[in-house]
Amino acid sequence: MIIDGHNDLVLHRWRGEASPHLDDLDAARAAGFAGGFFALYISSPHPSDPPEVPYALPLPDPIPFEQAAPVAEELYATLAALPVRRATSADDFAAGEITAIVHMEGAEAIRPDLSNLESWYERGLRSIGPVWSRANAFASGVPFHFPGSPDIGPGLTDAGRGLVRACNELGILVDLSHLNEAGFWDVAGLSTAPLVATHSNAHALCPASRNLTDRQLDAIRDSGGLAGVNFAVTFLRGDGRRVPAETGIDEIVRHVSYYAERMGVDHVAFGSDFDGADIPHELGGAAGLPKLLDALRAAGFDDAALAKITHENWLRIFRATWR
Numbered sequence: 140m141i142i143d144g145h146n147d148l149v150l151h152r153w154r155g156e157a158s159p160h161l162d163d164l165d166a167a168r169a170a171g172f173a174g175g176f177f178a179l180y181i182s183s184p185h186p187s188d189p190p191e192v193p194y195a196l197p198l199p200d201p202i203p204f205e206q207a208a209p210v211a212e213e214l215y216a217t218l219a220a221l222p223v224r225r226a227t228s229a230d231d232f233a234a235g236e237i238t239a240i241v242h243m244e245g246a247e248a249i250r251p252d253l254s255n256l257e258s259w260y261e262r263g264l265r266s267i268g269p270v271w272s273r274a275n276a277f278a279s280g281v282p283f284h285f286p287g288s289p290d291i292g293p294g295l296t297d298a299g300r301g302l303v304r305a306c307n308e309l310g311i312l313v314d315l316s317h318l319n320e321a322g323f324w325d326v327a328g329l330s331t332a333p334l335v336a337t338h339s340n341a342h343a344l345c346p347a348s349r350n351l352t353d354r355q356l357d358a359i360r361d362s363g364g365l366a367g368v369n370f371a372v373t374f375l376r377g378d379g380r381r382v383p384a385e386t387g388i389d390e391i392v393r394h395v396s397y398y399a400e401r402m403g404v405d406h407v408a409f410g411s412d413f414d415g416a417d418i419p420h421e422l423g424g425a426a427g428l429p430k431l432l433d434a435l436r437a438a439g440f441d442d443a444a445l446a447k448i449t450h451e452n453w454l455r456i457f458r459a460t461w462r
């Protein structure tokens with residue numbers, strides 16, 4: 140059973156496009172894909188994968204609540220129409236089934252006074268990334284730079300601090316991926332839940348601004364949290380190049396191994412970014428997940444370690460975070 144930290148299937152279905160990595164949900168299920176975080180993501184006019192290296196893209200323009208809210212409703216309806224189960228408890232995940240966590244990637248559809256947060260919770264929302272890589276009422280996202288530090292821009296606003304506290308109280312996971320470093324440390328200082336970055340890699344191996352420094356990884360470990368390894372080639376490769384045909388599964392193994400050494404295997408998971416990024420052609424999509432497990436076995440991960448990485452760590456986080 141493989142629980143995954145991030146996919147953008149909903150965005151593709153909402154746009155009426157084919158999904159590059161999850162179109163065949165039966166094949167994904169047969170490969171062990173058990174779902175995970177399904178993003179409600181309101182897109183900016185911005186490339187989903189950065190162009191040639193080096194790059195230093197500015198943050199896209201903010202999207203006001205009035206514009207975001209109706210789109211979020213449509214994305215939610217799109218998710219609700221998928222032939223998958225819905226998770227509000229760790230016990231909702233089951234081998235042989237695909238189960239979706241309703242996840243907001245960027246909280247633009249939450250009112251800054253949080254007055255509609257509870258109604259979203261009642262409709263199943265269990266995870267919020269306060270920002271995608273743009274600014275909003277709650278925080279500033281990290282711009283896409285390569286090479287670059289994640290320490291770009293200000294941290295949480297007062298509304299952002301309120302959002303984190305409200306998420307802790309309701310039992311909504313706060314996702315640190317896409318926050319800049321100041322925002323990361325603000326959440327770390329405030330949140331009572333384990334720290335989670337659903338889809339971010341090791342900055343020591345790939346110096347993209349979207350990746351996590353060793354200090355951030357240590358904080359995630361010390362909180363009992365986890366980081367999901369992102370399969371985006373631009374966040375895997377040391378040279379940051381967007382060359383999926385020339386990037387192997389071994390690059391994913393490299394980041395999983397680094398995380399396991401730095402944080403311990405209890406703090407490592409997958410955060411594929413299926414349908415949200417260019418991933419190694421060798422993997423292909425969710426149907427290729429058994430190839431990744433084989434590569435991890437060959438790299439020395441035993442069955443107990445693979446059980447943690449593929450689902451047990453996520454389930455521990457859900458039990459510790461959700462009410």
Ligand code: ZN
Binds near residue numbers: 317415
């Ligand atoms: Zn993302």
